[in-house]
Amino acid sequence: MSLAAQEPYLDPEEYLIAEQASDIRHEYVAGQLFAMPGAGEAHNRIAGNLFFHIRSVTRGTPCGAFVADMKVRIETHDAFYYPDVVLTCDRDDRESLYKQAPCLIAEVLSPSTEAIDRREKLIAYRTLPALRYYMLVSQERRQAELYSLGSGGAWRHQVVEEEGELRLECGGLEIGFSLADVYEDVELNVQA
Numbered sequence: 444m445s446l447a448a449q450e451p452y453l454d455p456e457e458y459l460i461a462e463q464a465s466d467i468r469h470e471y472v473a474g475q476l477f478a479m480p481g482a483g484e485a486h487n488r489i490a491g492n493l494f495f496h497i498r499s500v501t502r503g504t505p506c507g508a509f510v511a512d513m514k515v516r517i518e519t520h521d522a523f524y525y526p527d528v529v530l531t532c533d534r535d536d537r538e539s540l541y542k543q544a545p546c547l548i549a550e551v552l553s554p555s556t557e558a559i560d561r562r563e564k565l566i567a568y569r570t571l572p573a574l575r576y577y578m579l580v581s582q583e584r585r586q587a588e589l590y591s592l593g594s595g596g597a598w599r600h601q602v603v604e605e606e607g608e609l610r611l612e613c614g615g616l617e618i619g620f621s622l623a624d625v626y627e628d629v630e631l632n633v634q635a
Contacts, residue, residue, distance in 0.1 A: 471523040490527040506532040514541035532614020544573035546613035
């Protein structure tokens with residue numbers, strides 16, 4: 444039986460430096476790097492539409508909306524992830540390479556990453572004290588799943604389909620959009 448080669452451990456600071464010089468994006472978990480797969484047109488349009496509708500509400504406010512290239516740091520899990528869309532309204536969340544206090548994180552589901560988005564990232568993201576919403580958006584059908592933190596500290600799961608609407612509140616801002624907005628100009632990747 445052969446042993447797999449051990450990858451060298453990188454601390455978070457080494458990761459951030461290496462990531463700035465890399466042509467490939469990597470997520471970081473416990474000192475290990477994981478290359479990010481590329482995304483297709485449907486994925487990009489969905490993420491872009493989400494960003495557009497969130498950004499249109501946050502303009503002129505202290506909130507910042509980010510798409511694709513902004514990392515989120517989860518210190519409790521020794522991880523950095525690249526969500527598809529991030530919204531932070533915390534005035535102290537000022538790192539230029541990553542955010543630590545998002546109130547909303549959205550991931551567009553892909554076959555290669557869906558299991559990680561549904562398990563590993565769901566568990567990790569929910570440890571972020573500022574997080575109020577975690578959204579998973581399908582590329583196969585008009586459907587979004589929204590995990591939202593209730594006032595009692597329990598997470599609620601909601602599935603929104605077809606012509607449904609999503610309503611969120613972050614940093615005092617009311618954000619609302621329909622699934623028609625999210626899927627505008629998107630040709631879905633329907634699996635046979």
